[in-house]
Amino acid sequence: MPRRIHPKPGGWLLACFLPLRAVTAGPPFKVSRAELRRRFAAPFRIERAQPPLRSARGRQGREWLVFARHTG
Secondary structure (H helix, E strand, C coil), rough: CCCCCCCCCEEEEEECCCCCCCCCCCCCCCCHHEEEECCCCCEEEEEEEECCCCCCCCCCCCEEEEEEECCC
């Protein structure tokens, strides 16, 4: 099970995810944008979620950059 992140209230979380389209046994493990939104719904508020401006070759258009603020 993944370790939980516990930033201070008002703290920021910046993460870059690679939502996978095909079913794989992992790692990396399959994750969708909807699943990420659900998991970060509380105690975070997603302030911005978008493709990064730059990505490594082969990952362009597949990564998802998330800026979230801890609301607890």
